[in-house]
Amino acid sequence: MTDLAAFAREKGIKYFMISFTDLFGGQRAKLVPAQAIADMAADGAGFAGFATWLDMTPAHPDMLAIPDAEAVIQMPWKPEVAWLPANLVMEDQPVAQGPRNVLRKQIDAAAQAGLRVKTGIEAEFFLLTPEGDRISDPFDTAAKPCYDQQAVMRRYDVVAEICDYMLDLGWNPYQTDHEDANGQFEMNWGFADALVTADRHSFFKFMVKSVAEKHGLRATFMPKPVEGLTGNGCHVHISVWDSDGKTNAFSDSSRELGLSDQGRTFLGGIMKHAEALAAITNPTVNSYKRINAPRTVSGATWAPNTVTWTGNNRTHMVRVPGPGRFELRLPDGAANPYLLQAVIIAAGLSGMHHKADPGPRYDIDMYAEGHTVKDAPRLPLNLLDAIRAFDADGELKSMLGDSFAASYIKLKGQEWNSFVSHFSNWEREHTLDI
CATH class of the missing domain: 3.10.20.70 (Glutamine synthetase, N-terminal domain)
Structure with missing residues (x-):
């Protein structure tokens, strides 16, 4: 030690x-x-x-x-x-609602099944002016700004400094790019055991904000900080390994898309619990302006609104880009780094326990043809719907811990009540003369 x-x-x-x-x-x-x-x-x-x-x-x-x-x-x-x-402790007992404790409990549950969950995340963020009211780069105005090399180089000092730090820390960063929204960036680093990823995710958010402030900017992971632009996702790549961490239990070249039977049932759990899962993967009022957004300036939201899965196709909630892993595209930048990992493991273990079927695979463009899918559940329309879905999912609550779930639902309910009691400019503009 x-x-x-x-x-x-x-x-x-x-x-x-x-x-x-x-x-x-x-x-x-x-x-x-x-x-x-x-x-x-x-x-x-x-x-x-x-x-x-x-x-x-x-x-x-x-x-x-x-x-x-x-x-x-x-x-x-x-x-x-x-x-x-x-790790949070009170009177010599772990605090059940402590997010890192919730994750450690799920990791222990996976270990009891002889499994280690490994994950990697794709963290997206905007660089804004210090006031947070506009994009910091006045020249970043392209209709399709994704991968814009001029725009990424104008923010080279910020993103290179962050990447240098990740290199020094041994995180194995492997790419940085300007993302699909003006002022938006994504940085990727190597996958690891779920707790390591959660700690690094938490530190990454702290580091990005600190470095941005050092350069006179403001970084935000807010799901939808700019109306009309693509929001901040936090896609999670998931694989499950044997307890030695060397054998990928999700990989089977003889099965569909190289995903083993265990992998399919883990995916089945994600699909089964998706509507409830959203309360944690998309935890704010603003989150639902990303997953239920109209077409953005760039032409796509890059976010799901229906519970579907596919092969290498980014228009679905889950894609299987290669053998032995899959990508959950539902979470956003507001997701708690520890609860995000915890709820994925809990839902997946539930699926493995029940041998859950993920349902039909769709290979269509959901943004153009999603209306043709009639039997797939829709994701919650707002935070209240997500809280209610989570509250109704007794198994998921039990796996995460009933005490944690009760506290989370209570505080998120208070957050929703605070939101709906707020009088907005929209209300005044549209109803003052009625």
Whole structure:
């Protein structure tokens, strides 16, 4: 196990940032001097849970964030600080609603079945002005800006700095591009075990925002920050391996698309629970402006609105781009990095347990011919529909943890109520003279 005090001496660390992610994906932290890290590593940093987006009251006892020393990351842009993801504990018991705890529970469930889930994500974000009200690059105006080499080079200083840091961290980044919306970028790095991917995803969002601020910009992973443009997805590539992590249990060259029977049933679980899954993969009011969007300026939303799967075809909720893995295209940039991985594993394990059939494979262009698919469920139209679908899915709630599910539904319900009680300019513009 990593000795954090020794790590600090070796790396020149002055401070550790003990960090956890709350139910809404907010990253919370305490800055701890290196000389105090030994005590914090043993006992945890104390937090008042009610002060974050967790289902607690001011009367709850101290919540302790116990750092995972094996996951420590020295911050490349501020190397005297190290970031430490933490597991939440209260009165010597894991906090059931803590997102990292929820994921660890699913990883343990997969391990009991002799399986290791490995994932990679495609993280998309916009670079905006500091006020967040417009795209930062005034020359980024093309109708089809995807892969625009001039536009990516105008933001070279930002994206190259981030990529350099990922190289230094050993994440194996392999491509960066200007995405389908003006001002939008995507960065990809190597796949890994689900917890490693979740920690890196969480740190990546922190790093991108920090580097953008350093350059006088504002980065956002908001699902649909600019009306009429393609939104921020967070596509997840999923494979399941034997416990040794060396044999891909999803791969079978003799089966359709190279996806094994186990892989098909895991996919079947994703399809079965898709409507409920959306409450976690698409967790904000704004999320449903991405998956239910009209055609964008570029000509496509690149987001699903129907529960369908296919081969190498990006117009469906799930595509199988090659043997032994599949891509879930439903999640967006607001997804909690830990809950995203957890709900995928839970749904997949449910499918394997029930030998779920993923249903028919469609090879059509869903954007042009989706209206011809009559028997596939539609994804929720808004956050309230998604919350209700999740609440109605007793099995998925049980697998994730009934205590977690109750807290998540409660807080997300409050978020929806806050939204619908808000008076918008649209209402005034369209109903003031009635």
